[in-house]
Amino acid sequence: MLKALIEKEIRDIIGSTKFVITFAVCVLLVFLSFYVGAGNFKTSQAQYEAAKAQNLRQYEGLTDWFNVQSTRIFLPPQPAAVIVSGVSNDIGRTVEVQGRGDLAAEDSKYSDEPLFAAFRFLDLEFLFQMVLALFAILLGYDAISGEKERGTLRLTFANSVPRATFIVGKLIGSAAAMIVPLVTALAAASLLLPALGVPMSGSDWARLGLVIFVGILYLTAILALSIVASAFTHRSSTSFLLLLVIWVGSVMIIPRTAVLVAGRAVDVPSLDDINTQKSKFAAQMFAEDAEKMNSFKPKVSENIDSMMKEVNEFMGGLADERDRKRREFGGRLDEQRRNRQQVQERLAFGLARISPATSLSLALSSISGTSLSLKDRYNENALSYQKAFADFQTEKLGAPVGGRMIRMGRPADDKEKPKPIDLSAIPVFDFAPETLSRSVGEASLDIGLLVLFNLLLFGGAFAAFLRYDLR
Amino acid sequence: MSDPLNVPKSPLLEAVNLTKKYEDGVLALDHVSFGVEGGRVFSMLGANGAGKTTTINLFLNLIEPSEGEARINGFVSHKDPLEAKKYVAFVSENVMLYGNFTAVQNLDFFARIGGKTGYTRDDYREALLRVGLADEAHYKRVKEFSKGMRQKCGIAIAILKDAPAILLDEPTSGLDPKAGYDFIRLLESLRDEGKAILMSTHDIFRAKEVSDTIAIMNNGRIIMQQPAASLAGKDLEDIYMHYMAGHSAVAVN
Numbered sequence: 241m242l243k244a245l246i247e248k249e250i251r252d253i254i255g256s257t258k259f260v261i262t263f264a265v266c267v268l269l270v271f272l273s274f275y276v277g278a279g280n281f282k283t284s285q286a287q288y289e290a291a292k293a294q295n296l297r298q299y300e301g302l303t304d305w306f307n308v309q310s311t312r313i314f315l316p317p318q319p320a321a322v323i324v325s326g327v328s329n330d331i332g333r334t335v336e337v338q339g340r341g342d343l344a345a346e347d348s349k350y351s352d353e354p355l356f357a358a359f360r361f362l363d364l365e366f367l368f369q370m371v372l373a374l375f376a377i378l379l380g381y382d383a384i385s386g387e388k389e390r391g392t393l394r395l396t397f398a399n400s401v402p403r404a405t406f407i408v409g410k411l412i413g414s415a416a417a418m419i420v421p422l423v424t425a426l427a428a429a430s431l432l433l434p435a436l437g438v439p440m441s442g443s444d445w446a447r448l449g450l451v452i453f454v455g456i457l458y459l460t461a462i463l464a465l466s467i468v469a470s471a472f473t474h475r476s477s478t479s480f481l482l483l484l485v486i487w488v489g490s491v492m493i494i495p496r497t498a499v500l501v502a503g504r505a506v507d508v509p510s511l512d513d514i515n516t517q518k519s520k521f522a523a524q525m526f527a528e529d530a531e532k533m534n535s536f537k538p539k540v541s542e543n544i545d546s547m548m549k550e551v552n553e554f555m556g557g558l559a560d561e562r563d564r565k566r567r568e569f570g571g572r573l574d575e576q577r578r579n580r581q582q583v584q585e586r587l588a589f590g591l592a593r594i595s596p597a598t599s600l601s602l603a604l605s606s607i608s609g610t611s612l613s614l615k616d617r618y619n620e621n622a623l624s625y626q627k628a629f630a631d632f633q634t635e636k637l638g639a640p641v642g643g644r645m646i647r648m649g650r651p652a653d654d655k656e657k658p659k660p661i662d663l664s665a666i667p668v669f670d671f672a673p674e675t676l677s678r679s680v681g682e683a684s685l686d687i688g689l690l691v692l693f694n695l696l697l698f699g700g701a702f703a704a705f706l707r708y709d710l711r
Numbered sequence: 712m713s714d715p716l717n718v719p720k721s722p723l724l725e726a727v728n729l730t731k732k733y734e735d736g737v738l739a740l741d742h743v744s745f746g747v748e749g750g751r752v753f754s755m756l757g758a759n760g761a762g763k764t765t766t767i768n769l770f771l772n773l774i775e776p777s778e779g780e781a782r783i784n785g786f787v788s789h790k791d792p793l794e795a796k797k798y799v800a801f802v803s804e805n806v807m808l809y810g811n812f813t814a815v816q817n818l819d820f821f822a823r824i825g826g827k828t829g830y831t832r833d834d835y836r837e838a839l840l841r842v843g844l845a846d847e848a849h850y851k852r853v854k855e856f857s858k859g860m861r862q863k864c865g866i867a868i869a870i871l872k873d874a875p876a877i878l879l880d881e882p883t884s885g886l887d888p889k890a891g892y893d894f895i896r897l898l899e900s901l902r903d904e905g906k907a908i909l910m911s912t913h914d915i916f917r918a919k920e921v922s923d924t925i926a927i928m929n930n931g932r933i934i935m936q937q938p939a940a941s942l943a944g945k946d947l948e949d950i951y952m953h954y955m956a957g958h959s960a961v962a963v964n
Contacts, residue, residue: 241823241824244820244823244824245824247820248809248820251811251812251816252809252811252812255811255812256811390807390808390809390810391803391805391806391807392807392808392809394771394773394801394803395801395803395806395808395821395865395868396821396824397771397772397773398771398796398799398800398801398878399796399821399824399825399826399872400792400793400794400796400797400824400825400826401824402793709774710773711768711773711774
């Protein structure tokens with residue numbers, strides 16, 4: 241009997257006009273999403289390569305490493321960001337790196353192309369959260385009340401059909417009618433990525449598979465919610481209205497309210513405040529050092545190189561000490577701010593996780609490596625690179641540039657034309673994205689919550705139907 | 712049809728002090744008792760809200776009685792619903808079925824949940840032809856059907872279940888005269904096969920034509936119950952109006 245009920249449900253849904261139309265729209269959007277995503281990736285890849293080349297080109301023809309005061313590093317476009325862009329378009333992609341000093345990422349995709357910021361990208365997160373969720377609601381809102389309105393419920397229960405079997409058949413059948421065609425469409429659309437030139441590694445495919453899995457978990461929760469609503473109402477129009485209200489609350493209201501509440505509850509000092517304090521401290525440090533610089537007198541020597549070495553060692557020592565203190569002070573401020581931010585984020589996410597839409601967002605961006613941690617990771621990578629670049633400058637110049645460095649020299653006596661510097665010697669920035677296992681670990685709480693939402697809502701639908709008035 | 716169920720002599724459908732009082736205090740059915748044996752048609756007449764549909768809902772265990780029992784083939788509906796409903800088929804007032812399914816797909820689904828899994832396409836065709844649904848309609852989506860065609864489909868479903876008892880809730884409501892006539896002939900043939908038929912209807916004339924027993928219900932009570940034969944030569948409409956006006960107390964066989 242369960243088989244008959246499942247088959248009936250699948251056939252009834254797939255044979256309906258509303259399914260055909262809404263599914264066609266969803267498939268179109270899924271393909272469009274992958275197509276546009278692949279196009280954006282290729283554009284970003286071209287911009288990334290051009291920016292790297294341009295960075296080296298500015299030093300072409302130089303003969304002295306002293307003139308290479310800084311270099312720029314760029315966040316490479318990630319194939320997984322095609323699937324779920326997360327914060328990848330919001331964070332700065334370019335960092336000017338000196339051997340010393342603070343690092344700041346600039347030039348986010350949205351700051352470069354504000355038009356995209358206005359409308360955002362059509363990625364899988366948007367599709368699952370907004371479009372496909374409505375698709376799930378359309379499949380489920382009249383699951384029970386619609387059968388009652390049509391009179392088929394009464395006719396069905398004129399037979400020896402246990403309520404439990406009926407609702408289980410309905411839940412399984414409607415979930416299958418939604419999942420199988422959707423996964424097929426998503427799998428087919430995924431093949432567009434390599435075909436359109438997105439270099440998908442094994443890890444990227446695994447991320448894509450997980451994104452689809454989590455998206456389906458979210459949709460089954462929405463479907464079960466729709467069936468719950470349908471089992472609590474006697475008219476499908478009431479059920480649909482109720483679900484629209486819940487959907488708007490879940491996707492729009494709850495996450496925004498959570499952020500608002502967290503913002504009010506936890507005070508985080510602004511970046512401007514922090515930078516002002518850092519600047520004041522740096523100015524104070526320099527003022528202290530200026531006195532030492534004024535009183536410093538190198539030993540007068542015929543050997544100008546040894547004299548310069550002494551000056552640079554003194555100046556470098558001061559700069560190193562200043563840098564250390566400044567880093568210490570700045571690090572403390574940054575850490576305090578980061579701790580407050582983490583408290584604020586935890587509160588905001590904790591409140592927003594009441595909504596499955598939030599869990600979906602957080603899980604998908606974590607799996608794709610485009611969550612808020614991408615910014616921290618890029619920053620860590622940039623700091624590591626800064627160390628490598630400082631070592632490189634020390635190797636070439638005797639000290640990292642970026643503090644104060646005085647250089648004196650005499651024209652070469654031998655008149656030999658200096659050779660251009662070998663730009664390929666500059667350390668290459670290699671961004672290491674989050675490993676798949678860490679991404680999954682980061683997403684595990686939200687995946688668990690989505691599983692819990694499913695269990696609760698499927699259980700709710702089951703319990704609600706056992707008490708449903710079948711007349 | 713396959714494996715016909717054993718039909719006993721005692722009433723296949725039996726209401727014993729059947730009472731339904733809703734939580735809001737409305738007494739929808741008040742100690743109603745009757746029995747329908749195999750090969751008999753029992754018609755319930757009455758205004759809207761008289762308790763006819765409530766009686767059928769109690770037999771189908773769609774609601775539970777406040778008092779008394781509805782029995783199908785001896786099984787008490789609210790105590791052993793799954794067993795009781797094996798012995799009854801049901802045709803509702805407005806058979807909607809699954810609109811995206813064809814007539815045959817609807818028959819197949821309801822036959823399967825009715826416990827009949829061995830039917831072939833020929834069996835479905837035979838049932839549909841018997842109720843007067845022509846071949847060209849068998850594989851059309853039911854949402855394209857007229858009310859009369861859907862009603863025929865609903866009766867075919869009841870026939871295929873091959874249950875010894877049939878419950879009919881306003882089955883001729885909205886049917887054109889020809890469809891109504893065909894339906895009554897079909898009902899007669901089912902009765903002649905030994906089915907116990909309980910029908911709620913507003914159609915006094917059809918009820919008199921096909922029934923063995925007629926009951927008039929008002930405010931949840933049976934206010935008149937007579938063998939149809941005893942009403943021969945009498946104007947049932949007059950009798951109905953007379954009882955509905957409250958001129959008599961409960962009448963019994």
